[in-house]
Amino acid sequence: NAGVTQTPKFQVLKTGQSMTLQCAQDMNHEYMSWYRQDPGMGLRLIHYSVGAGITDQGEVPNGYNVSRSTTEDFPLRLLSAAPSQTSVYFCASSPTAGGLEQYFGPGTRLTVT
Amino acid sequence: GENVEQHPSTLSVQEGDSAVIKCTYSDSASNYFPWYKQELGKRPQLIIDIRSNVGEKKDQRIAVTLNKTAKHFSLHITETQPEDSAVYFCAAFSPNFGNEKLTFGTGTRLTIIP
Numbered sequence: 001n002a003g004v005t006q007t008p009k010f011q012v013l014k015t016g017q018s019m020t021l022q023c024a025q026d027m028n029h030e031y032m033s034w035y036r037q038d039p040g041m042g043l044r045l046i047h048y049s050v051g052a053g054i055t056d057q058g059e060v061p062n063g064y065n066v067s068r069s070t071t072e073d074f075p076l077r078l079l080s081a082a083p084s085q086t087s088v089y090f091c092a093s094s095p096t097a098g099g100l101e102q103y104f105g106p107g108t109r110l111t112v113t
Numbered sequence: 114g115e116n117v118e119q120h121p122s123t124l125s126v127q128e129g130d131s132a133v134i135k136c137t138y139s140d141s142a143s144n145y146f147p148w149y150k151q152e153l154g155k156r157p158q159l160i161i162d163i164r165s166n167v168g169e170k171k172d173q174r175i176a177v178t179l180n181k182t183a184k185h186f187s188l189h190i191t192e193t194q195p196e197d198s199a200v201y202f203c204a205a206f207s208p209n210f211g212n213e214k215l216t217f218g219t220g221t222r223l224t225i226i227p
Contacts, residue, residue: 035217040122040219040220041219042119042202042217042218042219042220043157043202043217044217045214045215045216048214058214059114059216090156090157097213098206098208098213099206099213099214099215100145100147100162100206100215101147101159101162102147102159102215103159104156104157104158105156106155106156107156
């Protein structure tokens with residue numbers, strides 16, 4: 001199994017541009033989530049999904065959209081990038097319904113100029 | 114919502130000594146407490162977890178203790194080695210129906226001095 005994969009590894013955007021961060025998992029996990037990691041602030045939940053067709057907001061959802069059309073994929077869309085969205089983004093999946101035991105992808109480092 | 118505080122933010126210990134990292138949480142309903150290790154430039158990885166029905170769990174050199182009354186839990190690493198150098202995150206899981214989620218602490222950067 002490849003586990004949780006994310007693309008791209010690095011991305012530079014200009015303010016106002018949009019883009020999609022890709023996340024996929026091949027472990028048949030129902031629960032998937034997106035976090036952002038900023039220095040000194042730990043991991044903050046952006047959006048999560050408990051199964052295909054179901055998504056919900058986390059702690060810091062503003063400026064981001066998600067969809068979950070399949071069990072495997074959970075893309076994160078930045079609608080109009082802002083410098084405050086410069087961060088490292090991690091996707092995670094879990095074999096449990098509530099999101100225990102989360103397995104993280106390798107991360108995407110995003111810089112918005 | 115849940116609030117998790119983690120201390121210290123940085124910790125340096127001599128190789129072979131023990132390291133302890135402490136976390137407190139606010140939601141008495143939280144029932145699952147994992148610890149993640151993140152090496153430089155890598156993804157967080159689950160190293161140990163504890164559920165609310167036990168007070169201690171050990172796995173070789175690492176152990177986690179939980180005090181539900183005081184709402185705090187701790188990670189203990191004994192006989193530290195250079196490869197233990199990393200950032201460690203605690204987390205607490207709130208099972209509130211429709212809003213189940215993990216809340217992370219802000220991390221502890223552990224440095225093992227050879």
